[in-house]
Amino acid sequence: MTIKEIARRAGVSVATVSYVLNGTGSVSEEVRQHVLQIVKETNYRKNILASKLRTNSSNILGVIVEDITVWTSARTIQGIGDFAEQHNKNILMTDLALNSKIGKNFHRIREYRDTINKEIDILLGSQVEGILYVSMHDRDLSHILPSFSHPFVLVGCYAEDFHCVTYDNTNIAYSIGKHFIENGHTRFGVISGPSGSRISCKRLSGFTRALAEQGFSLPPAYICSGDWEYVSARQAAFELLALPDPPTAIFAMNDLMAAGVLSAAHQLNLKIPENLEIVGFDDQQLSQYSVPPLTTVQVPLYDMGKEAAAQIYVLRESKPQRQSQFILPCRLLHRGTTRF
Amino acid sequence: MTIKEIARRAGVSVATVSYVLNGTGSVSEEVRQHVLQIVKETNYRKNILASKLRTNSSNILGVIVEDITVWTSARTIQGIGDFAEQHNKNILMTDLALNSKIGKNFHRIREYRDTINKEIDILLGSQVEGILYVSMHDRDLSHILPSFSHPFVLVGCYAEDFHCVTYDNTNIAYSIGKHFIENGHTRFGVISGPSGSRISCKRLSGFTRALAEQGFSLPPAYICSGDWEYVSARQAAFELLALPDPPTAIFAMNDLMAAGVLSAAHQLNLKIPENLEIVGFDDQQLSQYSVPPLTTVQVPLYDMGKEAAAQIYVLRESKPQRQSQFILPCRLLHRGTTRF
DNA sequence: CTGAAAGCGCTAACAC
DNA sequence: GTGTTAGCGCTTTCAG
Numbered sequence: 038m039t040i041k042e043i044a045r046r047a048g049v050s051v052a053t054v055s056y057v058l059n060g061t062g063s064v065s066e067e068v069r070q071h072v073l074q075i076v077k078e079t080n081y082r083k084n085i086l087a088s089k090l091r092t093n094s095s096n097i098l099g100v101i102v103e104d105i106t107v108w109t110s111a112r113t114i115q116g117i118g119d120f121a122e123q124h125n126k127n128i129l130m131t132d133l134a135l136n137s138k139i140g141k142n143f144h145r146i147r148e149y150r151d152t153i154n155k156e157i158d159i160l161l162g163s164q165v166e167g168i169l170y171v172s173m174h175d176r177d178l179s180h181i182l183p184s185f186s187h188p189f190v191l192v193g194c195y196a197e198d199f200h201c202v203t204y205d206n207t208n209i210a211y212s213i214g215k216h217f218i219e220n221g222h223t224r225f226g227v228i229s230g231p232s233g234s235r236i237s238c239k240r241l242s243g244f245t246r247a248l249a250e251q252g253f254s255l256p257p258a259y260i261c262s263g264d265w266e267y268v269s270a271r272q273a274a275f276e277l278l279a280l281p282d283p284p285t286a287i288f289a290m291n292d293l294m295a296a297g298v299l300s301a302a303h304q305l306n307l308k309i310p311e312n313l314e315i316v317g318f319d320d321q322q323l324s325q326y327s328v329p330p331l332t333t334v335q336v337p338l339y340d341m342g343k344e345a346a347a348q349i350y351v352l353r354e355s356k357p358q359r360q361s362q363f364i365l366p367c368r369l370l371h372r373g374t375t376r377f
Numbered sequence: 378m379t380i381k382e383i384a385r386r387a388g389v390s391v392a393t394v395s396y397v398l399n400g401t402g403s404v405s406e407e408v409r410q411h412v413l414q415i416v417k418e419t420n421y422r423k424n425i426l427a428s429k430l431r432t433n434s435s436n437i438l439g440v441i442v443e444d445i446t447v448w449t450s451a452r453t454i455q456g457i458g459d460f461a462e463q464h465n466k467n468i469l470m471t472d473l474a475l476n477s478k479i480g481k482n483f484h485r486i487r488e489y490r491d492t493i494n495k496e497i498d499i500l501l502g503s504q505v506e507g508i509l510y511v512s513m514h515d516r517d518l519s520h521i522l523p524s525f526s527h528p529f530v531l532v533g534c535y536a537e538d539f540h541c542v543t544y545d546n547t548n549i550a551y552s553i554g555k556h557f558i559e560n561g562h563t564r565f566g567v568i569s570g571p572s573g574s575r576i577s578c579k580r581l582s583g584f585t586r587a588l589a590e591q592g593f594s595l596p597p598a599y600i601c602s603g604d605w606e607y608v609s610a611r612q613a614a615f616e617l618l619a620l621p622d623p624p625t626a627i628f629a630m631n632d633l634m635a636a637g638v639l640s641a642a643h644q645l646n647l648k649i650p651e652n653l654e655i656v657g658f659d660d661q662q663l664s665q666y667s668v669p670p671l672t673t674v675q676v677p678l679y680d681m682g683k684e685a686a687a688q689i690y691v692l693r694e695s696k697p698q699r700q701s702q703f704i705l706p707c708r709l710l711h712r713g714t715t716r717f
Numbered sequence: 718c719t720g721a722a723a724g725c726g727c728t729a730a731c732a733c
Numbered sequence: 734g735t736g737t738t739a740g741c742g743c744t745t746t747c748a749g
């Protein structure tokens with residue numbers, strides 16, 4: 038069923054049908070109703086492809102997700118989706134499924150440069166109004182991404198000359214340090230991600246700044262690198278707690294590792310939070326169900342998605358010369374592994 | 378940059394350019410190279426919209442997700458995505474975000490019937506080749522979905538007259554019952570979802586069938602209904618374990634509830650799995666990190682997504698008169714809360 | 718092997 | 734108010 042056929046049946050021109058369908062032009066109420074009638078009868082649905090081709094406006098937002106099963110992705114996409122719904126955009130999505138391909142070897146993304154380029158080509162060919170790149174891990178993607186002029190925004194990672202929206206690691210880590218100090222601690226432990234990791238550095242710097250401001254230090258022995266997994270942190274916690282002057286407060290840089298610390302503490306018969314305070318990061322599901330529930334950091338994933346989508350359209354309005362970086366604040370969720 | 382402009386610059390006709398771009402027709406190698414050269418120079422990218430309009434083949438798969446943040450969605454979508462990648466399809470996705478709107482009041486989907494209809498209209502208008510409906514909970518969606526003739530497949534739920542792919546609740550529950558019996562148990566407990574729940578019924582029937590086959594019964598007192606959440610199951614577990622002849626094996630119908638049982642058991646100083654065996658369902662992240670890790674059921678989400686996408690295209694080939702139901706098998710993951 | 722031209726379904730001047 | 738018509742960018746007969 039096409040507009041032409043509707044026109045024929047209604048005994049009017051295609052223009053008239055188009056007018057009533059889009060509410061443009063002026064059509065007598067009588068004709069309008071008649072056309073609408075036929076449209077309903079025939080169950081006509083306009084071919085959006087044709088319409089888009091003609092008007093040269095796709096209303097499509099392209100989204101490339103590094104891996105949709107990674108815990109950050111879904112909520113971020115929901116933010117993008119809400120923006121889309123509110124602005125009548127559609128989402129053309131493609132999932133690289135990188136997690137199942139390279140796991141935590143984040144640097145191996147290099148091997149997928151061609152794939153990414155191809156996906157971008159397809160999206161651009163589909164006339165998307167911009168592309169959102171939802172990463173699975175905060176890292177520097179310069180030299181991976183092709184340079185091109187269409188609106189493109191990175192979500193949750195960084196690259197030179199690219200616009201991006203991420204969250205504020207440094208300040209929330211600062212808050213955690215400050216919180217520990219307020220709770221009266223003087224010896225602190227940190228279990229970070231792999232030492233090269235971008236977010237580990239940021240979090241470490243914020244945390245140590247808080248300590249330094251109050252005259253505390255964080256000796257190397259009090260900093261362990263985990264691999265973001267439970268087991269590594271459990272091991273690290275045993276080391277930390279075996280120190281001559283063991284820390285009384287540990288910042289584990291994700292919830293899984295915090296759970297590892299919790300497990301070690303239980304085994305050592307430490308009371309949580311009385312003998313040891315623990316703060317995690319991410320607010321993943323397990324943090325609510327650990328015993329006691331983990332004090333942790335909530336990452337503004339939804340807002341990041343929404344903001345990034347919005348950015349696509351400010352980029353379309355006016356192309357800023359410099360790259361913009363939106364860094365959204367996190368929130369510390371006080372639960373059972375800290376006293377206050 | 379259009380095909381026309383390329384043709385002009387290359388000094389050939391648009392037809393020729395189209396031929397080389399699509400590998401159709403026959404073009405002399407010389408001309409071919411020349412055109413390719415110009416294409417590369419100008420960074421030309423074909424307008425897929427126009428191409429699709431002309432050929433009347435969109436290669437787009439429409440996906441409606443009830444809520445992308447629900448734990449089943451991401452992996453299911455990844456299955457769909459893999460099918461799409463392998464068959465050169467693109468995914469036009471829309472997230473209803475129902476979980477944030479109606480939570481676990483699954484029946485309230487009625488209020489969103491219009492929304493769903495609208496989304497379907499948009500997808501169909503976008504010339505998708507079929508629509509996948511990824512549900513967040515297995516339930517009967519008859520009377521919610523509009524009837525129409527385009528390929529449409531439900532994933533993870535059911536509706537009269539609709540094609541669907543789900544997973545096999547009954548048989549895996551049967552396996553669980555059988556496993557308990559093999560491990561020597563004679564008194565069994567079940568913590569189900571809300572009593573009206575479709576999956577609860579299926580799982581209960583499979584489980585009791587296994588018991589019945591070996592001459593065991595499941596008295597009403599040994600069946601509690603939870604609300605899929607931790608707290609409810611913890612409470613239920615206390616009741617179950619306070620029975621005069623308490624069960625020595627409990628089947629909790631999701632991991633969160635199994636974790637609740639675990640917590641109750643710990644508090645009662647029961648050794649797991651020696652004094653009590655527990656089986657959960659879902660294989661969610663927390664099931665790996667509970668102490669001990671939960672024996673649970675892995676749901677074939679990825680396969681469901683992939684199969685459903687494939688179904689769309691068999692429906693396009695030949696429209697079967699009857700609705701088809703694909704019921705994929707689950708897998709029991711033996712971990713720490715059962716002995717063998 | 719190459720090109721002219723029709724037309725996919727729709728929109729939007731422009732004319733009446 | 735309504736109709737005619739020229740395309741949007743592409744594919745694909747059909748002629749040569």
